[in-house]
Amino acid sequence: MKSEANLNTKLLVFVVGTSGSGKDSVMQETVSYLASHNIPASTLRRIITRSPDKNEESTFMTTEDFLKLMKNNEFALSWHIYDNWYGCGWTPIKDAVTRNELLLINVSRSILFKAREVFPECLIVHVTVPKEIAESRIKKRGREDGRGLTTRLNRMKSNVEMPTPNKTVENTGDLHKTAEELGKYLKEHYLAVRG
DSSP, X not given: OOOOTTOOGGGEEEEEOOTTSOHHHHHHHHHHHHXXXXXXXXXXXXXXXXXXXXXXXXXXXXXXXXXXXXXXXXXXXXXXXXXXXEEEEHXXXXXXXXXXXXXXXXXXXXXHHHHXXXXXXXXXXXXXXXXXXXXXXXXXXXXXOXXXXXXXXXXXXXXXXXXXOSEEEEOSSOHHHXXXXXXXXHHHHHHHHHO
C-alpha cells in the first residue's frame, strides 16, 4: 500500500449503509447542496468488476484488469463482496484533497476499519433506512435476481461490525431534507478543517 503521510484525510467522507439505503442518491444530492453553499465537494468514481448500472457513477472493468491494478497498489481501498471487486483509486483521492475538496466515497461497511487505518482522520457517515424500505428499493432497481438478490437481502439483515460513525442520517422521506441535514454537517466540518 502506498504511503500518503501528507494527505489531509479530514477531507475524506466515507458513506456506508445497507444495500437499498440510497447512499448514491444522498451523496449526489449532498454534493449539490454543498455546491450551492460554495463548499467544494465531489463523489469518488469507484472501480467495479460487475456489469455497468445506469444508476451508479462507477468505472466498470474486468476482474483481470482490476487485479492488475490491485497488484500495482493503485487502490487506496479494495474489497470483494457479492462476487465482485470494488476499488477506490489513490489518484482521484489525492487529486480531490489537493484541490481542498470534500470527497464523498461509497464503501462497504466491512472495509471501514481499514479505511480508518489508511485515513485516520476521515469522517464516516452512516445512511440508514428501515429494512422493508431497503428491500423494496433493492427489488425495484432490478440489479440482482435469484441467488444474488437473496445474498444481498440476507447481508442487509446482518449486523456488520464497523467503527462508530461521525454522523448518521435516515433516508426514508424527502431526499432533499436528508441531503440538507448531511450537507449542513459537512459544511460546518469543512469550514472548521479549512480554518
